[in-house]
Amino acid sequence: MSAAATKVATDPRPLTGRAWAVVVTLLLGVLTLAGCAGGNSVTTATPTQWISASSKPGVVVVDVRTPQEYAAGHVKDAINVDVESPDFATRIAGLDKATSYAVYCQSGRRSALATKAMQDAGFTSITNLKGGIGDLAAAGAPIVS
Structure with missing residues (x-):
């Protein structure tokens, strides 16, 4: 692993507001797709x-x-x-x-x-x-x- 990759993977700093927005958006996308795949048509x-x-x-x-x-x-x-x-x-x-x-x-x-x-x-x-x-x-x- 490169030094930059190791630093990113082990960086103890908390997520910023923008990073949280990205995480929440991704989770909502996954949940939406899971709901669509539920078979209810x-x-x-x-x-x-x-x-x-x-x-x-x-x-x-x-x-x-x-x-x-x-x-x-x-x-x-x-x-x-x-x-x-x-x-x-x-x-x-x-x-x-x-x-x-x-x-x-x-x-x-x-x-x-x-x-x-x-x-x-x-x-x-x-x-x-x-x-x-x-x-x-x-x-x-x-x-x-």
Whole structure:
């Protein structure tokens, strides 16, 4: 080892403010990358992309609107889990986190809330509709009541 390298490696002086800023920035970068590699995946999809994703084998379609909205018309084979219900967290806790889910609502606001809650709960594959059920109907999704 050179004398300069030895001096740097054994220098007992504390880190300066700038050095701490570099260390903190590097740690935040590592933590961000680790979070991205965690496997939790939410994809926001257009109606056409969402229909394609929801049609894949094994994908569970989740309508997060109220039971009344669901009864008035929903995507064929969708399950209803009202995101604004007090038991939403309990209901999603009963779902398989390893299954793929396609989530929608009336306009996109509630499905965004639901997919965030599902991601936070450890779900690993979620497709969130950008838009709402009206957009799905216009794109040709099968709507039943």
